Amino acid sequence: xxxxxxxxxxxxxxxLGLFIIAMSWGCGARPEPIALEQARTxxxxxxxxQAVMQYAPGALRDAExxxxxxxxxxxxxxxxxxxxHLAYLTEQRVAIAxxxxxxxxxxxxxxxxxxxxxxxxxxxxxxxAEQARRxAEQARRxVEEARTKYEEATKQIAMLQEQLxxxxxxxxxxxxxxxxxxxxxAPGKATLRSEAFHNLYPLVPYMREDPRRxxxxxxxxxxxxxxxxxxxxxxxxxxxxREFLIKNGIDGERVVARGYGEAxxxxxxxxxxxxxxxxxxxxxxxx
Amino acid sequence: MMVQCVRTQRWLASVxxxxxVGLSACASTPRPTGILSQAEHAxxxxxxxxxxxxxxxxxxxxxxxxDDAQQAMDRKEYVTARRMAERAFVEAQLAxxxxxxxxxxEAADDLRESIESLRDEILRASGSR
Numbered sequence: 470x471x472x473x474x475x476x477x478x479x480x481x482x483x484x485l486g487l488f489i490i491a492m493s494w495g496c497g498a499r500p501e502p503i504a505l506e507q508a509r510t511x512x513x514x515x516x517x518x519q520a521v522m523q524y525a526p527g528a529l530r531d532a533e534x535x536x537x538x539x540x541x542x543x544x545x546x547x548x549x550x551x552x553x554h555l556a557y558l559t560e561q562r563v564a565i566a567x568x569x570x571x572x573x574x575x576x577x578x579x580x581x582x583x584x585x586x587x588x589x590x591x592x593x594x595x596x597x598a599e600q601a602r603r604x605a606e607q608a609r610r611x612v613e614e615a616r617t618k619y620e621e622a623t624k625q626i627a628m629l630q631e632q633l634x635x636x637x638x639x640x641x642x643x644x645x646x647x648x649x650x651x652x653x654x655a656p657g658k659a660t661l662r663s664e665a666f667h668n669l670y671p672l673v674p675y676m677r678e679d680p681r682r683x684x685x686x687x688x689x690x691x692x693x694x695x696x697x698x699x700x701x702x703x704x705x706x707x708x709x710x711r712e713f714l715i716k717n718g719i720d721g722e723r724v725v726a727r728g729y730g731e732a733x734x735x736x737x738x739x740x741x742x743x744x745x746x747x748x749x750x751x752x753x754x755x756x
Numbered sequence: 757m758m759v760q761c762v763r764t765q766r767w768l769a770s771v772x773x774x775x776x777v778g779l780s781a782c783a784s785t786p787r788p789t790g791i792l793s794q795a796e797h798a799x800x801x802x803x804x805x806x807x808x809x810x811x812x813x814x815x816x817x818x819x820x821x822x823d824d825a826q827q828a829m830d831r832k833e834y835v836t837a838r839r840m841a842e843r844a845f846v847e848a849q850l851a852x853x854x855x856x857x858x859x860x861x862e863a864a865d866d867l868r869e870s871i872e873s874l875r876d877e878i879l880r881a882s883g884s885r
Contacts, residue, residue, distance in 0.1 A: 528853075551839075554839045554842070554843075557843065558842060558843070558846055561843075561846040561847060561849075561850055562846060564850050564854075565846070565849055565850050565853050568850065568853035568854045568856070568857045569853055569857070571857040571861070572853065572856050572857035572860050572861075575857060575860035575861040575863075575864050576860055576864075578861075578864040578868075579860060579863055579864040579867060582864055582867040582868055582871060583867065585871055586867065586870070586871050586874070589871055589874050589875060589878070590874070592878065593874070593878050596878060596881070596882060600881075
């Protein structure tokens, strides 16, 4: 009898025991969800990352907190869905820590680059100053050169003036202009005075010295007498000077003669002194 | 045999109790209003930040999870609502932080580029003399 009753009961108890074992121990031995393992790995990688540890310790603590919640959730009731959820939150928190560390690193770069930019700008300013200095030096040299040239020209004029006994010599935009007064011609005449030779002759070596040199001879009169007569006289006087140069071996091609009559007075024709200044021959020697 | 039967019944009763306690715990899950409003706030903040420009994917995830949380709330599925709100909350934060990092990085890159072109300019200027 004992055997008959005991047999099914024993089976019942055995299966119940197995069920309880399966419930309590079987579940406990269940392997951890992959999500939890993964979250832990990701968290530990972040902890080992120097930049994250340094720049985002707060965010990392938040991640650790959620990871612990996930681990506790697994140990206490093994709710795989809740554990998976907390593991996901852990990963997101770790990602936040990485983002904050990235931002800090970028900020540090930006700071560094700002200084670098300052440095480059400083260098540029130094270079600009150097350039300005060089340009100023160049300008100074040019002024110096121009002054030397001017002095040479002035000296040459003084020499010519002395040699030619001319009224006036000046440097204009057209070149050096030599002005001869009554020394060349007798009043109303268009033939050179014999003394004029001494005044004009220095032009001959000057023209010979450089075959590229040219001369323009311009005749002017005062306003006394007929216009046409004055024009004609000034033209013939200019021609006479040109002929003089040709006779002394200067190529006629290099010398132009023009009469302007009463045009372009240099002084008033109302006074004798003024009229005397207006009666003149100008020899233009282009630069 | 009788004693054993009673013991078995006690076992079953205790198992049932545990289940009942578990179920009642489920039934009495509080409405996760706190985390939901936190998540709503976080998503709004992220939308106002540079996230739409620099971290749109993360922002989109936060929006979708917030939407799911609100729908679960309407269905009175409070556990799901809490989880979705928690997800939306961190996702919104991540979107914002990623966007901040990306825009800082962009500013640094722009600065680096401007320095390089400045250097080129200086080099050309000094080379041409």
